Amino acid sequence: MTATLNTTTPFPKHLLTGLQYAENNFLDEHARHLHLDKQLLRSRYDLNGKKVLDFGCGMGGMTLWYAKNWDCTVHGVDLDPAHVQVAEFLKEKYGLQNVKFHCQDVLEKPLTDKYDFIVLNDVVEHIPMPVLEKIILQLRGSLAEGGVIFLSFPPWRSPYASHVTSAVGLPWCQFLPQKMLYRMIEKKNSHITGAIESDLLSAYKGLNHLTFNRLENLTSKAGLKTRWRKSHCLLNRVPAFKNVNFRVFPLDFLVTKEFVEMSA
Numbered sequence: 001m002t003a004t005l006n007t008t009t010p011f012p013k014h015l016l017t018g019l020q021y022a023e024n025n026f027l028d029e030h031a032r033h034l035h036l037d038k039q040l041l042r043s044r045y046d047l048n049g050k051k052v053l054d055f056g057c058g059m060g061g062m063t064l065w066y067a068k069n070w071d072c073t074v075h076g077v078d079l080d081p082a083h084v085q086v087a088e089f090l091k092e093k094y095g096l097q098n099v100k101f102h103c104q105d106v107l108e109k110p111l112t113d114k115y116d117f118i119v120l121n122d123v124v125e126h127i128p129m130p131v132l133e134k135i136i137l138q139l140r141g142s143l144a145e146g147g148v149i150f151l152s153f154p155p156w157r158s159p160y161a162s163h164v165t166s167a168v169g170l171p172w173c174q175f176l177p178q179k180m181l182y183r184m185i186e187k188k189n190s191h192i193t194g195a196i197e198s199d200l201l202s203a204y205k206g207l208n209h210l211t212f213n214r215l216e217n218l219t220s221k222a223g224l225k226t227r228w229r230k231s232h233c234l235l236n237r238v239p240a241f242k243n244v245n246f247r248v249f250p251l252d253f254l255v256t257k258e259f260v261e262m263s264a
């Protein structure tokens with residue numbers, strides 16, 4: 001694969017896999033793990049004229065998707081410089097003017113703007129709980145009047161919450177004895193794009209085992225209320241159960257993703 005902005009700007013080879021992944025997330029409406037997010041976002045929100053913050057924007061696939069699909073301004077913020085480098089490259093490649101990216105630790109350099117729509121897509125499960133608590137408080141303060149926060153994440157009981165299911169070959173492998181699981185991941189360990197978490201094992205160790213209740217406990221302390229929630233479950237594939245939320249034990253183990261809308 002060749003990736004150049006122009007003949008004088010070569011793209012670093014070690015970021016190419018990430019670039020391909022992010023570009024696919026941007027362009028492919030049916031990208032596997034984002035298909036539902038995109039469908040929900042389209043059906044629930046009109047982002048035209050809105051100021052959007054994509055917190056934990058990663059390599060920018062979704063950030064660019066908002067910027068392309070709505071007449072809005074989008075600010076992507078992420079802690080990982082390698083991710084932001086990929087995002088900046090894609091922004092240039094597609095010539096989108098209504099999006100900006102910043103590599104920023106908001107606990108050191110707080111956000112200053114207010115936003116109508118703050119989205120955290122597959123982010124909250126990656127941040128240590130005490131840090132997440134402070135970030136949520138700050139995001140609450142960054143909401144414009146009438147603004148909402150939209151979060152999506154795989155809850156800890158999800159078959160894929162370990163983020164290493166495809167490497168290890170076992171859904172729910174997060175519940176194995178941890179030493180055994182570490183050895184299994186090490187055997188299949190591979191590089192992932194990132195300056196902070198750069199392999200599967202470090203990505204697994206960085207998870208905070210988030211459940212909806214743990215998240216709500218923390219968001220309610222920040223003065224946020226849950227306005228809407230969809231727990232997407234494997235059983236929703238059966239047409240008759242399409243809109244059912246299966247949150248009762250043991251069916252909650254089949255929930256693959258929580259989608260939550262919060263506001264002040």
Ligand SMILES: C[S@@+](CC[C@H](N)C(=O)[O-])C[C@H]1O[C@@H](n2cnc3c(N)ncnc32)[C@H](O)[C@@H]1O
Nearest residue numbers: 056057058062078079080083121122123126127
């Ligand atoms: C799984 S990625 C999701 C990226 C993107 N939202 C997406 O859907 O493609 C999680 C992202 O959260 C970022 N992240 C973790 N802790 C963060 C923090 N304290 N501040 C900002 N971003 C953070 C990581 O660097 C990573 O890019």
